[in-house]
Amino acid sequence: MTTPIDTPLPLPAPIEEIVPARPAPSERLISGIDLLDYGAGGLLSHKIYLVRGGGGVGKTLLGLQYLTRGLELQEPGVLITDQKPANVIAQAHSIGFAIDESVRRGQLAILNPSNRYFQLVESPADVMAIVDELLDYVKTIGGRRLVIDPVYTLINTTYSAHFALSITQSLLNALEDLPVTTLLIAGDEQAPELNPILRQLEQNAFGVIDLSHDASTGGRLMRLSKLRYASNDSLSAHYRILNGRGLINYRGEGEQVVDVTKPWEESERTTRTVLLLGATPQTIRRVREALGDDYQLQAESDLRVGVERAKHDKPDLILITPSRSVSAVAAILDLARDAESSIAFLSPAANRNADKVLYLRAGADDFITEPFNPKELHARVDALVRRRGRRLNLRDQGIASLTPEEIASLMNARENRPQPKGPVIQTHGDQISFVPEFEERLQRNVETASKLGQPFALYWIKADQEDITLNRAIARLCRQEDIVCRNKNGEFIAILTGTDQNGVKGFETRLHEKLGNRFETIRHGYSVHIP
Secondary structure (H helix, E strand, O other): OOOOEEOOOOOOOOOOOOOOOOOOHHHEEOOOOHHHHHHOOOEEOOOEEEEEEOOOOOHHHHHHHHHHHHHHOOOOEEEEEOOOHHHHHHHHHHOOOOOHHHHHOOOEEEEOOOOOHHHHOOOHHHHHHHHHHHHHHHHHHOOOEEEEEOHHHHOOOOOOHHHHHHHHHHHHHHHHOOOOEEEEEEEOOOOHHHHHHHHHHHHHOOEEEEEEEEOOOOEEEEEEEEEOOOOOOOOEEEEEEEOOOEEEEEOOOOOOOOOEOOOOOOOOOOOOEEEEEOOOHHHHHHHHHHHHHHOEEEEEOOHHHHHHHHHHHOOOEEEEOOOOOHHHHHHHHHHHHHOOOEEEEEEEOOOOHHHHHHHHHOOOOEEEEEOOOHHHHHHHHHHHHHOOOOOOOOHHHHHHOOOHHHHHHOOOOOOOOOOOOOOOEEEEOOEEEEOHHHHHHHHHHHHHHHOOOOOEEEEEEEOOOOOHHHHHHHHOOOOOOOEEEEEEOOEEEEEEEOOOHHHHHHHHHHHHHHHOOHHHHOEEEEEEEOO
């Protein structure tokens, strides 16, 4: 038998949250929510965010809006819900999100767990199997976004509180390894047994989005109460729900507002103008054909000249084809600071997601990808013109937060593609360490185990190569109350709760029985914590 390598165990005391360095712009994802995109610069890819709030605040609509925005950006998604797919599609239609065609084409998967789900998911191994199946869906459709609404759809609370916490932690660990950006939807539950789970979700989430009613205005308030990669000071705004647009943040303190579930009832201007900047003759022709006689389309091929023209003419909408010229980018940012018009960018699909997020942070109201559907372009122009003057009061903050490095990154023409995650265990002779990102996750797991007031062991295994069968075999040895931190690519890391030195010996005996001689060839180690 190989000699176990000593394993450093993070302190079980309350963990001071680790705040990573400001992420590179290429890691950002457009959410479709003004406060997140303008105020926080978008979502970080491959992270988990929690959306919480009471009844009637639009939590489900926010999840649908996030997925719909992804479809507009050619980013397929998966929705796990306790509602039937037909009901979800009907609810989306009621607010103007036509997702049925995307479902039919396989760009959006709506998964409804069976009635026997909780009978099938009774251990960490079952959680791993369910998430592996979810990964198959993600790979099949090329998914980039995931929404679980409500998150309790996948959390079994029928057993002990200890089991509910451990299974929740194992689920969160598995979801963090998926190549998607995840929104978990949770209500402000009154059930006492769900309160510890909600606190655990908050602790593990990369960001928390709070939705609530505002009695003073009759409207609703959105607040980013937690954000690991940016300051969340003053990141709050009121919002209303608009047909075809979903949750829309607006500016104005004390303004009495109501939802608008039908198109705006307002007198039309005699002439509605759209100024198209920096476009080719072919693009100008296609936009003119799409808008028809409903708009007066004006065009200016020189971006710098067009910016000055936009300041003078103040059109209803400014459509800009992004340029990678430093002077042109500077001119666009200058325009975005003071423009009364709505601003949208029109760009080829090959442009990186990072570019889209940066332009939105710089004050854009939308980003339209070419080639575009003429009817969709017309509908989005209609919405942008209606929205003129109602944008969130965060443009200046968003522009001020852009760094020279981020602006310079707009000169980089390479497409951003998510990179697969590598191993998290690093061994150096008799020493072991974990990669920094996983170390932060592990500390959250240790804090969860420490709250149970029992001894526990941190046990890890690392094979020389990826081995799916090995990972599946090891996972089946875990008990209901154990927390699996990672079980992928030949690596296994788990917290064995209620386990002392004798318990570790029993676990290794089961490993021998399950793996046979294979156990002699793999590296492993553990450390035990006694409260």
